[in-house]
Amino acid sequence: MTFAMAIGTEYYLALSALLFTIGAGGLLVRRNPLIMFMCIELMLNAANLAFVSFGKEMNDLGGQMSVLFVLVVAAAEVVIGLAIVVAVMRRRPKASIDEVSVLRG
């Protein structure tokens, strides 16, 4: 079987765009704040994939370093975001982001 197909950077970029789009669409469609956070994680992962594939194409380590820092920032963002979600849900137990459309506790 001659499945001799070169996987270039553009394949990874297409996959990255697809993942980012799914994440963005989910962020717009869903109402549960936790699932919206998961969609943000999807978008961050798509960006990470693009970073690494560009880094490989350029033969540069900067792409992987950027992904490392994005990982740390994503972890901190998730911690703070989930803390905010917990603090909000304590007062308004209905799990919908429309409940907190007014910026007041």
Added chain:
Amino acid sequence: MEAITFFIAALIAVAGACGVVFLKNPVHAALSLVATLFGVAIHFINLEAYFLAAVQVIVYAGAIVILFLFVIMLLGVDRAESMESDPIIGQRQVALLATAGLLILGIFIGVAFSGEVTGVPPIEAQQSTFEGGLAIDNGTASDKVPPQENIKEIGRALFSTRYVFALEITALLLTIGVVGAVVLTRKTKSELDPIPVVEPPALMRNFEEEIELTLNEDEEKPIGENTDPSIEDLSNDELEVNGE
């Protein structure tokens, strides 16, 4: 082999992403997110970013998704979300349109002309790696760096003068994250919290009315005027006791 791995991992990642968006139960969505993260980790291995693949699995699938699941269980929102609530008319349709537009923008413009967008021609060595990645193993084995070298390079770069300041800022960010999480989730006695401000006076008033009723029954005084001042006296007494 690289192509087969790519397509299998892409299938896993895209299926997991669709699961995150379309599954109604948040627990199922979190588990789909794990599938996506594993798919992206396989892609990282394919792209010779071995350390990042390990970090992806450990940090994302091991810590962040567990944190998601923990919050889901803590809040008890693990029941299915009603998809009917649509406060803005036609918001979902517009969202789907915007998503399709973003997809077209991403794939057909950003990717099909990626060489023109980035403006950098691919390096010759890298080109040979991409083209000969499948045909002969000997051609790729010399080009691929072993995983230990990748980790060593990342470690050296992380503490080089180029990235060490960003590393320090990262430490500061993590500290701020820990402190912020503790501050945000702590139960405060602030004025915004309605429970200690509103409820105790209501309970006290009911209690005083009950006392007043029992007093009236004992003394058998069916006078309506006498009840109100006595309640005020009682409440004044209570306030004084509380003040002391």
